[in-house]
Amino acid sequence: MAEREGTRVLAVVPARGGSKGVPGKNLAKVGDDPLITRAVRALRNAAGVDQVVVSTDSIEIGSVAEAAGATFLPRPNELSGDRVSSEAVLLHALDTYAEQHGADPDVVLMVQCTSPFIGTETIEGVVSLILDDGWDCAFTAVRVHEFLWRRDAENAAVAVNHDAAVRPLRQQREPEFRETGAVYGMRVAGFRAARHRFFGRIGLVEMPATHAIEIDTQEDLAIARALAGSIDSPRGSEIDVDAVVTDFDGVHTDDRALVLQDGTEGVLVSRSDGAGVARLNKAGIPLLILSVEQNPVVAARAKKLGAQVLHGVGDKAAVLKTWLAEQRLDPARVAYVGNDLRDLDAMAMVGWPIAVQDARPEVRQAARLVLNRPGGFGAVREVADLVVHAVERRNGQ
Numbered sequence: 001m002a003e004r005e006g007t008r009v010l011a012v013v014p015a016r017g018g019s020k021g022v023p024g025k026n027l028a029k030v031g032d033d034p035l036i037t038r039a040v041r042a043l044r045n046a047a048g049v050d051q052v053v054v055s056t057d058s059i060e061i062g063s064v065a066e067a068a069g070a071t072f073l074p075r076p077n078e079l080s081g082d083r084v085s086s087e088a089v090l091l092h093a094l095d096t097y098a099e100q101h102g103a104d105p106d107v108v109l110m111v112q113c114t115s116p117f118i119g120t121e122t123i124e125g126v127v128s129l130i131l132d133d134g135w136d137c138a139f140t141a142v143r144v145h146e147f148l149w150r151r152d153a154e155n156a157a158v159a160v161n162h163d164a165a166v167r168p169l170r171q172q173r174e175p176e177f178r179e180t181g182a183v184y185g186m187r188v189a190g191f192r193a194a195r196h197r198f199f200g201r202i203g204l205v206e207m208p209a210t211h212a213i214e215i216d217t218q219e220d221l222a223i224a225r226a227l228a229g230s231i232d233s234p235r236g237s238e239i240d241v242d243a244v245v246t247d248f249d250g251v252h253t254d255d256r257a258l259v260l261q262d263g264t265e266g267v268l269v270s271r272s273d274g275a276g277v278a279r280l281n282k283a284g285i286p287l288l289i290l291s292v293e294q295n296p297v298v299a300a301r302a303k304k305l306g307a308q309v310l311h312g313v314g315d316k317a318a319v320l321k322t323w324l325a326e327q328r329l330d331p332a333r334v335a336y337v338g339n340d341l342r343d344l345d346a347m348a349m350v351g352w353p354i355a356v357q358d359a360r361p362e363v364r365q366a367a368r369l370v371l372n373r374p375g376g377f378g379a380v381r382e383v384a385d386l387v388v389h390a391v392e393r394r395n396g397q
Helices: 035-045 059-068 086-101 120-131 188-194 218-231 271-283 296-305 316-327 341-347 361-366 379-394
Strands: 009-014 051-056 071-074 107-111 137-144 149-151 157-159 176-187 202-206 243-246 287-291 308-311 334-338 352-355
Touching: 009 035, 009 086, 009 120, 035 051, 035 059, 035 107, 035 120, 051 059, 051 086, 059 071, 071 086, 086 107, 086 188, 107 120, 107 188, 120 137, 120 176, 120 202, 120 271, 120 379, 176 188, 176 202, 243 316, 243 379, 271 287, 271 296, 271 379, 287 296, 287 316, 296 308, 316 341, 334 341, 334 379, 341 361, 352 361
Parallel strands: 009 051, 009 107, 051 071, 137 202, 243 287, 243 334, 287 308, 334 352
Antiparallel strands: 107 176, 137 176, 149 157
């Protein structure tokens, strides 16, 4: 159910000036930037988000938000206390938007800047569930396999989500999902009627465990700061190249295939990756998909992306060498993204050998950069953002 054309998506970041657990929390730095800046940047980089509003009672937070590219929405006194609901803040932002534009947006997002590692692909996933897949609302969560307990009235431990007498292996348990508090999305008409973030058909967007940190205490802030160097993509990891080459299975997909009754195959791909390739195309950076598999689904995906494709390839390195010569490309200024042993020879030919997060250990070892995202879950978008960032920096943008 696609309904993107003409739709409007408003993102609201609630950010009070006061915080009891961590004073000045929303302006606290993680990595090189304050939390509010990180949230605004993630939203501005996300495809489909039309406007970013920061609702705050703090002039300082509002100024930092504006510098990051958001609209500063002063919050009235009655919405500035620590007992005010997030829903009330959203309704105020929506009322202001409607007054200014004459109508509501179609979708409203609520993003908590206390989740410092929100990926643009996660935001895009929430928007996509609502606008492309027809859900009424959606939220971010992380997969868990934890055994939960509580104490009863006599202080005895009681199993909550399992039978204490049965101890299945992790892989034998159905996963559960913990709400992260990072991103919520809602159809505005339904939200106004329900006056709550959950209503109708509720969708879930899984985010990586490494991105699911939420800062509520000084200890949380210290952990986030310690992890920022490995989770963030530092400026040294900008990928300054003239072309990107990728494997298909395990890079554009999660390496699984859906086999139908008639023997045809299908795969799951990330819309976020599609948005990333669109950024590459706009920046004038060609993308080549190089695949061993001779499968119509590879050609179909490449056509939709506007990418070149060579599939049914036995010797990837030999084919890549010929292609580089034909395109008159310097191998030192080319990136190759792989995940499996058959990619190693091709990776060795280029200046930027890159591995997806879940690549084989040998591939990770050979890579100049190991991505934060696994194949099929935004890895191509991560590469595209790093490449385009380098192009923009070269051009002084």
